[in-house]
Amino acid sequence: MVLPAASAVEAENIMTEIVKVSGLRVTARNDLDEEITIVHGAEFSINKGEVLALIGESGSGKSTIALALMGYARAGCKLAGGSVTVAGNAMLSLGERQLAGLRGRTVAYIAQSAAASFNPSKRIMDQVIESALIHQLMPRAAAEAKAVQLFRELALPDPDNIGKRYPHQVSGGQLQRLMAAMALITDPELVILDEPTTALDVTTQIEVLRAFKKVVQERGSTAVYVSHDLAVVAQMADRIVVLRDGQIQENGATAQILAAPAHPYTRSLLAAIAPKRHAAAPEPKLTQESPLLEVRGLFASYGSAKGGAPVKCVLDDINLVIPRGATIGVIGESGCGKTTLARTIAGMVAPSEGEILLDGKRLAPTLDGRTREQFRRIQFVFQNADTALNPQHTIARILGRPLAFYHGMQGQAQRKRVLQLLDLVKLPATVADRLPGELSGGQKQRINLARALAAQPDLILCDEVTSALDTVVGAAILELMAELRKELNVSYMFISHDINTVRSICDEIVVLYAGRKVEARKRDVNSMRHSMPPFHPYSHLLISSVPALRRGWLEEVEGRTPSSLPQLAQPGQTGGVCAFLDRCALRIDGVCNRLPPPRQQLDNGGSILCHHGEAALRDMQTPLRLVEGDVA
Amino acid sequence: MKPTMISSTARRKPRARLPVAGVIGGVIVAFWLVMAVIGPYIAPHDVGGVAGDAVFAPISAEYPLGTDYLGRDMLSRVLHGAPYTIGVALAAVIVASFGGTALALFAAASGGWFDAIVSRIVDVKLSIPSKLLALIMIAAFGSSVPVLILTAGIGYMPGAYRISRALAVNVQAMDYVQAARSRGEGLAYITFYEMLPNMLRPVLADLGLRFLFIVLLLSGMSFLGLGVQPPEADWGSLVRENIIGLSEGAPAVIVPAIAIATLTIAVNMVIDGFAGRKRRGG
Numbered sequence: 001m002v003l004p005a006a007s008a009v010e011a012e013n014i015m016t017e018i019v020k021v022s023g024l025r026v027t028a029r030n031d032l033d034e035e036i037t038i039v040h041g042a043e044f045s046i047n048k049g050e051v052l053a054l055i056g057e058s059g060s061g062k063s064t065i066a067l068a069l070m071g072y073a074r075a076g077c078k079l080a081g082g083s084v085t086v087a088g089n090a091m092l093s094l095g096e097r098q099l100a101g102l103r104g105r106t107v108a109y110i111a112q113s114a115a116a117s118f119n120p121s122k123r124i125m126d127q128v129i130e131s132a133l134i135h136q137l138m139p140r141a142a143a144e145a146k147a148v149q150l151f152r153e154l155a156l157p158d159p160d161n162i163g164k165r166y167p168h169q170v171s172g173g174q175l176q177r178l179m180a181a182m183a184l185i186t187d188p189e190l191v192i193l194d195e196p197t198t199a200l201d202v203t204t205q206i207e208v209l210r211a212f213k214k215v216v217q218e219r220g221s222t223a224v225y226v227s228h229d230l231a232v233v234a235q236m237a238d239r240i241v242v243l244r245d246g247q248i249q250e251n252g253a254t255a256q257i258l259a260a261p262a263h264p265y266t267r268s269l270l271a272a273i274a275p276k277r278h279a280a281a282p283e284p285k286l287t288q289e290s291p292l293l294e295v296r297g298l299f300a301s302y303g304s305a306k307g308g309a310p311v312k313c314v315l316d317d318i319n320l321v322i323p324r325g326a327t328i329g330v331i332g333e334s335g336c337g338k339t340t341l342a343r344t345i346a347g348m349v350a351p352s353e354g355e356i357l358l359d360g361k362r363l364a365p366t367l368d369g370r371t372r373e374q375f376r377r378i379q380f381v382f383q384n385a386d387t388a389l390n391p392q393h394t395i396a397r398i399l400g401r402p403l404a405f406y407h408g409m410q411g412q413a414q415r416k417r418v419l420q421l422l423d424l425v426k427l428p429a430t431v432a433d434r435l436p437g438e439l440s441g442g443q444k445q446r447i448n449l450a451r452a453l454a455a456q457p458d459l460i461l462c463d464e465v466t467s468a469l470d471t472v473v474g475a476a477i478l479e480l481m482a483e484l485r486k487e488l489n490v491s492y493m494f495i496s497h498d499i500n501t502v503r504s505i506c507d508e509i510v511v512l513y514a515g516r517k518v519e520a521r522k523r524d525v526n527s528m529r530h531s532m533p534p535f536h537p538y539s540h541l542l543i544s545s546v547p548a549l550r551r552g553w554l555e556e557v558e559g560r561t562p563s564s565l566p567q568l569a570q571p572g573q574t575g576g577v578c579a580f581l582d583r584c585a586l587r588i589d590g591v592c593n594r595l596p597p598p599r600q601q602l603d604n605g606g607s608i609l610c611h612h613g614e615a616a617l618r619d620m621q622t623p624l625r626l627v628e629g630d631v632a
Numbered sequence: 633m634k635p636t637m638i639s640s641t642a643r644r645k646p647r648a649r650l651p652v653a654g655v656i657g658g659v660i661v662a663f664w665l666v667m668a669v670i671g672p673y674i675a676p677h678d679v680g681g682v683a684g685d686a687v688f689a690p691i692s693a694e695y696p697l698g699t700d701y702l703g704r705d706m707l708s709r710v711l712h713g714a715p716y717t718i719g720v721a722l723a724a725v726i727v728a729s730f731g732g733t734a735l736a737l738f739a740a741a742s743g744g745w746f747d748a749i750v751s752r753i754v755d756v757k758l759s760i761p762s763k764l765l766a767l768i769m770i771a772a773f774g775s776s777v778p779v780l781i782l783t784a785g786i787g788y789m790p791g792a793y794r795i796s797r798a799l800a801v802n803v804q805a806m807d808y809v810q811a812a813r814s815r816g817e818g819l820a821y822i823t824f825y826e827m828l829p830n831m832l833r834p835v836l837a838d839l840g841l842r843f844l845f846i847v848l849l850l851s852g853m854s855f856l857g858l859g860v861q862p863p864e865a866d867w868g869s870l871v872r873e874n875i876i877g878l879s880e881g882a883p884a885v886i887v888p889a890i891a892i893a894t895l896t897i898a899v900n901m902v903i904d905g906f907a908g909r910k911r912r913g914g
Contacts, residue, residue, distance in 0.1 A: 348810060348813065367813055367814070370816065372816050374816075375814070375816030379814075379815075382811060384807060387806050387808065388807040388808055389808055390808040390830065392830055393829075401815075402815060405815065405816075405817065455815075
């Protein structure tokens with residue numbers, strides 16, 4: 001009685017199966033011309049209307065498998081065995097000509113970087129409808145009408161005319177959505193999305209995700225979503241395939257993977273996403289001494305005012321205090337001036353106004369005026385360890401140089417200290433004689449950190465140190481930094497675009513928007529968390545935009561379009577008004593676009609740059625509806 | 633099977649693999665360098681010694697490379713010419729490449745008006761053909777070894793400057809240079825220890841090319857009679873002296889030409905092999 005029912009379901013599955021991959025093996029040639037297998041016998045299938053996510057770290061083979069669905073292998077790779085069937089076509093046995101007939105029509109691809117995928121010299125419309133014309137599916141006029149319809153569905157502004165623009169005239173998030181329109185114009189049987197939101201800011205990512213989800217649902221598209229971010233995938237996918245080193249670790253429904261992961265690797269991935277909360281540093285003793293570092297009224301700008309060239313103000317009246325042994329997090333979206341702030345403190349960028357005090361003593365604005373001792377006390381850790389380590393120097397030399405330079409350590413003593421440093425950052429002594437090119441990304445970042453530690457600094461400026469790393473590796477680096485802080489009593493200034501990273505290890509968080517410090521808040525000692533209202537409206541948006549690791553989060557977050565914001569009688573034209581005005585949901589006509597916002601001290605020790613009072617903000621933001629996991 | 637063997641050794645020590653062409657080139661270059669030093673001492677005959685009436689004699693036991701238009705021993709002439717051709721070219725290339733690179737590093741590091749002025753002067757210099765410059769220099773100062781070295785050196789410096797400056801500006805923007813600056817390192821350390829090692833490969837490849845151009849320029853000058861003056865002769869002059877032997881098929885005109893060709897090709901092979909090897913080593 002059970003059997004016939006089961007086989008009926010099975011039969012139905014076979015009917016609706018769009019993609020069937022079995023025993024897929026992909027090989028690649030390495031530098032030494034040896035053949036290595038990078039995908040080992042992948043097996044999965046996708047039913048019609050289903051969204052399957054391929055998730056894994058870099059090098060896990062997720063993009064390789066996604067490309068194999070188009071019958072394509074990157075240069076140097078070879079589709080060595082197995083079978084891939086997409087909508088009845090055996091992709092691996094087709095010739096180039098036949099594949100060309102399927103690509104863009106039966107299978108469409110949305111790449112990670114839309115900015116790099118659009119031709120900057122052609123209008124957007126021509127590129128969006130290109131595949132429809134190539135495959136001769138419809139006349140030009142029909143294709144353009146369909147494109148406009150897609151633009152509307154994807155919630156793009158001014159859908160009738162956006163196609164007339166060139167790629168550089170629209171934002172990154174819009175470009176990513178336009179690329180989705182390009183892929184969907186032919187109504188493909190299968191859409192492949194390869195990390196489509198990884199390069200975007202969180203606030204932009206949420207808009208793009210919402211648009212994607214809507215289109216996929218409305219059109220009943222079958223899709224493969226490639227990502228390293230489980231929280232993003234949780235919003236989009238029906239099923240998740242977890243990959244590691246080219247092998248499928250686990251394949252299950254999204255709800256099951258998130259709630260009851262079967263494989264230990266999946267569990268470790270989930271664990272890495274929610275980093276451990278670290279106990280706050282022992283409350284810095286407020287002694288007679290001045291704080292370790294103090295930034296007063298800092299302004300920085302690019303461009304010269306003399307030649308009539310517009311001056312781009314990058315930092316606007318920044319005040320900051322870093323106590324000894326404390327960790328300050330600086331967050332904001334790309335272009336908000338957070339890296340410039342760190343570079344100004346390090347002396348690499350000269351501020352146009354304001355002063356920086358180290359132990360109450362004024363630091364020279366540029367590198368030239370600083371003493372070696374001042375250099376030693378402030379160390380900078382660069383975002384990208386690939387470029388921050390000289391490729392021609394061995395690790396021993398990279399770590400030995402600050403030892404010799406600041407501490408005059410030579411010969412055996414230096415060697416001994418180098419090995420101690422390697423031990424400190426949990427690397428084996430054997431890496432000392434290697435070149436940076438021979439280490440992995442995570443190892444390089446540890447060396448990068450060890451070089452800063454070699455100086456025995458009081459303050460380490462960390463510029464997005466984990467953003468180039470995989471989640472698991474990044475979490476390990478954060479763990480290490482938190483440990484070192486306890487051991488060595490250093491202060492960190494931790495710059496990130498990812499509020500989760502900052503929140504787990506910082507005592508105080510500073511939010512920058514368009515070069516202004518819009519909010520500062522201290523970690524609540526009792527609740528060990530930062531996320532309690534009131535927030536500055538921008539911080540609120542930022543926190544709300546971080547995807548939560550559960551299904552249905554995307555639907556709960558209320559979408560805001562420019563038209564849904566409070567109306568303004570006139571745009572803010574006077575200088576000094578709130579920079580967040582154009583995106584703010586709480587703006588007040590006649591106030592926000594006329595007067596510069598005041599800085600308000602909050603009861604919890606923080607401050608907010610807003611016209612709304614503390615109580616008003618708290619009322620408006622409680623209960624905190626659209627906020628990530630631990631608050632809601 | 634053979635490929636397996638190669639790959640297994642390669643895996644153990646990928647950097648120990650030497651390119652065959654590079655080794656051959658290296659042997660030839662080393663041979664000529666040795667000849668430039670000891671050549672004049674091991675020459676079997678005197679450089680000006682006329683051997684009698686055997687003009688444009690063919691290859692024989694007495695004269696292994698034949699004789700020239702005056703009946704002098706060609707082998708001795710080539711050996712005596714080696715220090716001129718190789719020595720002058722080497723000195724000139726050092727002036728050109730080292731001078732150009734040093735100037736470029738200094739200009740890139742200091743930036744601002746110094747960089748602008750030096751770069752414009754170099755642009756002006758680039759617009760003058762090097763052969764024309766050489767002719768003017770020799771017309772003004774006469775032909776002597778120091779003048780030749782300076783002429784070739786100055787003539788080929790702008791190209792070296794341009795390449796090095798472009799490299800220096802790129803390398804300067806790298807994070808590890810920024811890291812050294814924020815560490816408080818001095819200009820000299822940053823330039824010589826952080827930047828130079830990362831520019832060396834293209835600069836060396838350029839040095840090899842420049843060496844060839846200078847050999848050819850000097851040979852050309854000598855061919856015109858403006859290079860090394862008789863009775864001494866570099867290889868270029870040897871070709872010119874014996875040019876009338878071409879119709880007789882005399883070895884005297886072919887031998888110095890072959891010497892120039894082997895030297896220039898070998899230098900190129902060494903540079904190519906060097907660059908390739910370094911790249912694989914990472």
